[in-house]
Amino acid sequence: MIISLQATMSLIRNQPRFYNSATYLLCCVLLMVWAYRVWKPRIRPAQPWFALAAIAAFTMLPVYHRTYDAKLLLLTIPACAVLWSEKGFIAWCALMLNLLAILCTGDVALLVFFIFTHNSPKSLAVASYLGAPTLAATGILYLWAHLFHPISEAPVLDAVRSDRSGGGASLD
Numbered sequence: 001m002i003i004s005l006q007a008t009m010s011l012i013r014n015q016p017r018f019y020n021s022a023t024y025l026l027c028c029v030l031l032m033v034w035a036y037r038v039w040k041p042r043i044r045p046a047q048p049w050f051a052l053a054a055i056a057a058f059t060m061l062p063v064y065h066r067t068y069d070a071k072l073l074l075l076t077i078p079a080c081a082v083l084w085s086e087k088g089f090i091a092w093c094a095l096m097l098n099l100l101a102i103l104c105t106g107d108v109a110l111l112v113f114f115i116f117t118h119n120s121p122k123s124l125a126v127a128s129y130l131g132a133p134t135l136a137a138t139g140i141l142y143l144w145a146h147l148f149h150p151i152s153e154a155p156v157l158d159a160v161r162s163d164r165s166g167g168g169a170s171l172d
Contacts (some may be wrong), residue, residue: 057139
């Protein structure tokens with residue numbers, strides 16, 4: 001099993017010139033936006049988590065990866081936790097996309113999927129096309145959070161600041 005945006009793009013038009021160009025164009029635009037924002041000064045403490053989560057998903061899109069490479073998605077969990085601490089619709093989106101990305105690209109989930117579908121060729125095809133769009137959606141969500149999300153600082157950071165001002169223990 002591989003994770004490949006080219007395979008997903010081939011569903012739209014099965015010509016290598018199209019699906020390779022479309023994949024590289026999409027990934028190039030996303031990575032350029034990501035790089036532009038990363039090189040700007042950081043304003044909020046949560047931004048590095050969002051940047052790391054976005055790049056963890058984006059790096060698996062332009063070229064194919066095996067499912068065991070998808071363990072990079074563990075890097076999205078801290079960003080999901082930061083968004084979850086804010087509550088609301090975006091927190092639920094982050095949680096659902098993280099779970100979906102981990103399920104669609106993880107070895108154990110694919111094994112269970114294959115057991116229930118009895119390794120039919122059609123189910124193998126469906127499973128191979130789900131990983132890349134889920135990764136793209138996850139990366140885009142965290143890129144959006146990195147660019148625009150008006151996050152107050154994470155509650156953990158607020159707790160550390162109150163400990164520092166109150167004379168309690170600090171993380172330094």
